[in-house]
Amino acid sequence: MPFWLEIVINVAFSYIASVGFALTINVPHRALNSSGISGAVGWMAYWFCFRLGMGRMVSNLISAFLIGILGLFFARRKKCPATIFNIPALVPLVPGMPAYQAVRALVAGNYTQGQELILRVAIVTAAIGLGFLLSTMCIEAFYRIKYRHFKKIMLYMKRKR
Template sequence: MPFWLEIVINVTFSYIASVGFALTINVPHRALNLSGISGAVGWMAYWLCFRAGMGRMLSNLLGAFLIGILGLCFARIKKCPVTIFNIPALVPLVPGMPVYQAVRALVIGNYTQGQELILRVAIVTGAIGIGFLLSTMCTEAFYKLKRRHLRKIQLYIQRKK
């Protein structure tokens, strides 16, 4: 399959998954498109990083980081809570298959494989949480620096007068 077709398929289905989940949790219609875009961007960051050989943890961290940044930006644009954009966008990144495999292995009695899969799920979940934490910290630091810079400019203008 050509690479461009894989990109089109991944963007399309991640957008549809994010918007579909947003509809099920009653996200306002004015925010549906942006939550889908956020989900598609986060998934594409994950997919491209994973294809580049960065591993699941770093790929999920970067995908969640981008989702967090976009969620904060979109929340300022649309004047909505950040969770309206973040939660539906996370749906493509949720490690559903390893969770299913872990539960299945535990039910069958294969405890070693079940523990290994649960550890993998915990690492991916932690990476997603850290990605959101880093995005929040970076945007807060950016706006704090921006306010400080604007205050310095205002003081400079006042001194000139």
């Protein structure tokens, strides 16, 4: 399969998957498209980072960071809480699959595999949480700096006048 086709499939499917999940959790109509976009961006960030060999933790952290920033950006534009965009966007990243596989391995008696999977769930969850925390911090710092400079410019213009 050519590389561009893989990219097209990944973008389209992550968008569709985020919108599909948004339908099942009853996201407001005006937020459907934006949550799909941030889902596609997050998944593509993860995909590229993982392909570049950055490992699971760093790729998840970076994509959660991007999703968090996009969510806050959309939240300011559409006047919704940021969670509305973040929850559907996270669906492709979230470690639900290894969590289920871990329990299945335990049920089947493969304890070593189960432990490995549980550890993977913990690592991915921690990475996503950290990414979100970083994004909140960055956005807050960004707006503080922006407002401070904005105020300075306004004062300067007043003085000039």
